[in-house]
């Protein structure tokens with residue numbers, strides 16, 4: 001029997017530029033790519049096609065895309081059907097290995113475009129130009145790309161880093177306020193897992209104010225840049241999510257289940273609202289399991305319930321929610337795996353919780 005082992009060096013060179021004017025760097029990034037891309041394609045959704053594409057084309061006047069594709073806006077586009085349609089569009093455009101895909105949109109477009117780029121011809125290059133707050137603070141960074149299988153979130157995917165990520169707050173100007181609120185949840189998550197003085201500042205400002213910050217508010221830009229730096233630091237240490245990157249799952253065990261459940265119910269929750277509800281459950285579990293002080297638990301649950309839109313969740317829904325969690329990648333031997341907090345800035349990875357404990361947390365947060 002032949003046994004071989006090889007060490008595959010993981011070269012992760014994803015350039016990130018964030019802040020006002022970042023978009024102006026696109027031409028330089030494309031120019032510096034070796035080999036030079038033969039063709040350039042842009043992936044948008046219906047909203048970013050209308051609101052963001054003109055901004056991109058205006059600020060990069062030398063850019064001459066060979067094709068611009070538009071998918072329907074919303075989570076339903078993270079599907080194998082949309083992937084199939086895009087594969088045929090790439091084939092029709094005779095896209096080759098050296099070509100370049102620009103993903104212009106929120107987390108749905110960067111997840112979908114990343115999936116396409118990872119798999120078409122076994123991998124082509126792509127640049128993420130995130131236009132939503134979730135995209136800018138989180139989804140576009142780190143090379144995790146996935147699509148959903150039916151209502152189950154992110155069940156098929158790849159690690160395939162973008163060659164660059166250009167994060168320009170100019171796009172936030174047209175982002176609807178409910179999506180700004182949704183993005184704030186991922187920023188709050190980043191602050192809770194990383195610690196520092198920012199939690200005190202956002203707590204002092206209050207959840208309602210944080211979730212309604214105007215797109216040009218310098219405080220929003222400060223929070224966004226903090227999230228970008230923290231995410232980049234985590235993925236640089238642990239690209240394949242073997243250890244510290246799991247911190248980013250804080251709030252996502254219950255959050256993903258709620259998102260899938262709400263998709264099935266026909267009243268989809270925003271990703272960030274679902275994550276905020278998931279963080280409320282995770283802090284409740286943290287007080288039970290990892291010693292998070294009850295006063296911190298109460299302050300955090302209040303923050304989530306005040307700032308985000310969380311639908312009524314009843315005990316009759318629990319079986320379905322727990323069933324979805326069992327399908328997710330976060331259960332082991334029938335126990336639910338969570339990222340919890342010992343205190344703010346001190347996450348605890350792979351905390352196993354029983355069904356009773358999870359039900360208890362759901363009751364504490366939602367009844």
Ligand SMILES: NC(=O)c1ccc[n+]([C@@H]2O[C@H](COP(=O)([O-])OP(=O)(O)OC[C@H]3O[C@@H](n4cnc5c(N)ncnc54)[C@H](O)[C@@H]3O)[C@@H](O)[C@H]2O)c1
Pocket residue numbers: 045046047048051052073074075078105106107108109111131132133134135138139140141142144145146153154171172173174175176179182271272
């Ligand atoms: N890969 C990752 O690491 C990662 C991390 C977090 C979230 N995600 C994924 O991201 C997705 C959620 O991201 P999202 O909230 O950005 O969703 P989204 O892409 O659906 O964007 C939200 C809405 O805002 C619109 N939009 C985006 N930018 C706009 C702009 N500038 N102006 C006007 N409208 C705009 C979109 O068309 C959409 O209707 C989920 O699928 C989630 O699983 C992935």
